[in-house]
Amino acid sequence: MARVRKTVTIRDVAEAAGVSLQTVSRVVNDGPNVRPQLREKVQAAIDRLGYVPSLAAQRMSGSRSYIILAINDRERTLADWRERQGTDWVDQMLLGGILTCSQHGYRMMVELVDTHSDHVERELGAALSALQPDGVILTPPHSENRLITELLAERRIPFARIGSDAPGPGIALTMGDEGAAYLATKRLAELGHRTIAMIAGPAQYSLSGWRITGWRRALAELGLPEAGLLEAGDFGFDSGARAARALLDRNPDLTAIIASSDQMALAALEVARERGLSVPEDLSLISFDNTPIVRFSQPPLTAIDQPIAETVSRAVEHLIARTPEAQQQGVIEVAAGLVERASTAPAPVMASTRSGAAGRV
Template sequence: MTETPRLHPTLQAVADAAGVHRSTASRALNPQTAHLVADDVAERIQAAARRLGYRRDAMAAGLRTKHSHLVGIAVPDMANLVFAPILCGIEDVLAKNGYSALIANTGSDVARQIDVVDQLIGRRVEGLILATVQQEDDPVLTRCLEARVPTVLVNRAEARHRAPAVISDDLNGMRIAVEHLIGLGHRRIGHLAGPQNLSTGVLRLQGFREAMERAGLDASAVMCASAYSREAGAVAGGALLDRFGDLTAVAAANDLLALGLYGALGERGLSCPADVSVVGHNDMPLVDMVSPPLTSVRIRHQEMGAEAARLLLEQMSGAASGITIRVTPPELIVRGSTGRRAARSRKAPAK
């Protein structure tokens, strides 16, 4: 005789159907304790749960155990393809350890970011991963620390290192971008910088200046973008080209800025790389599909996300000691947007 699924089947109903005690059914249906039940018994209990349509109430279980097994993740822009592999890396590690993620798109407004984090804390997350942090005394991180919620930063870090972080080696990443351009014969190289309230913008600009000065080249051709977006890249890139008309190459602080620069070049009747070579930063998905395919500094985003999740698990378990800053190595991926310096450079605009 087939059992008729109840509207809200209980744990006791599952236990009765499987012929086991209620506590055994509870252990078998909890991913954290299923290993304590013999395989054949656990399979019988889980099959009974499926037949009855039973769903474990994780929220109720969390209230009893004071463990929600939820982690909050705050990202500034879900439309930015950089964050997809970071999230994949985080969720893969969390899932293997019995945790689920609540992902929130915060935008760049600090008040909105604080409100979102407050909502995540209100949903009893056991830890937080922030991809939103500003360079100096980030107020969102301050809120997390005041609430005593274990918090890890990813992709960006604070100057004071108040929380563990996983970042790329931004200084070295920009160094290899500049050295690549110098190796192609370029001497008039500009930098399309990211926002200077973010660690990625600050460190990549510093890396550009250090690499240029080490080579004995002028590092003054810099324009800062207001945001990491194509639109901001087009505006700042156009200003960079107009102010420094003799540039033959530009190292951009991220790929979206580089793509915005593509548009600014086209508006001025210039081509890449024949007139100006361009290097991006991040090697986000699909930059190999644009024309020309973008040379970019590859950051190991998925690895970065996985490492951030592991750091957070250490924080939540109490196994972490001190503030850990982990740095992943970058790699230059050469494509069609960079080429050897043309025999004749463009002339600087008349002053």
């Protein structure tokens, strides 16, 4: 019968080294007031016993909890999970956060909070009291919810605001949304497109406005039209379909669409099929997000790749370092990139004649 290995505790280390629990805790947490010889003795016991510090042991020093808490939108996250839409925002957030936390001996935890709830203060307050995190990462739209940011500021909990460039407390980080939309528009123009539409996200997200700004800036520089080429959705498939139909109804010669989410881009792809338009021969599509699903659509979608993991990693680094400069250096921007696939191509030579292309899908 196999022997069950006993879990080594902080008490085992204290007994092996002949010191108090508090002394072991100070060594684990690299605390002060421990003589070098005593520190070496405790560390030798840790190494010999194979002790892995628990959160409880780390907290005994009283200075830090060694927890970074990420707050994500409950409604949208649960909807994505239940509908299994292939979005990977939370996955990428955990990838960047967990790896960086583990490098520093921290743990990352995620709480889902409804930003529209009347009980948001109570829900978040309960989580903060229970976990006592050393830092909090806010994702959109929480990052711009003043009730949340003011609560964290009042409790003097360091926090990072992803997707927000508004002045105020907290470390502001963005993912280069304006520059990414500008890049996508310029790329389509390089391919010869002259009618480039945008399906924007909901106004409650600042990043929706930033992307519109980038699109408009590129059009203005290139001397291309804007009128009638903008529609808004809610990031979901149905809203993307409505927006794509409206754009194509108003602009029969439309040759390119930039969609502010993968789901809305997939909807535009479906609308194109309904109307007998071939992607990319008749209509080029560029999406935002670059979630796994866009690699398997037909054709695979060209997409703006949002650096979610890197952005969260940067946020964790600043929260753990607790450097005052982090909040004083202004907005930290982590630039996005463009991944080209088969949904973009040179503009059709005679877009006005494509109405006769029904059936070429």
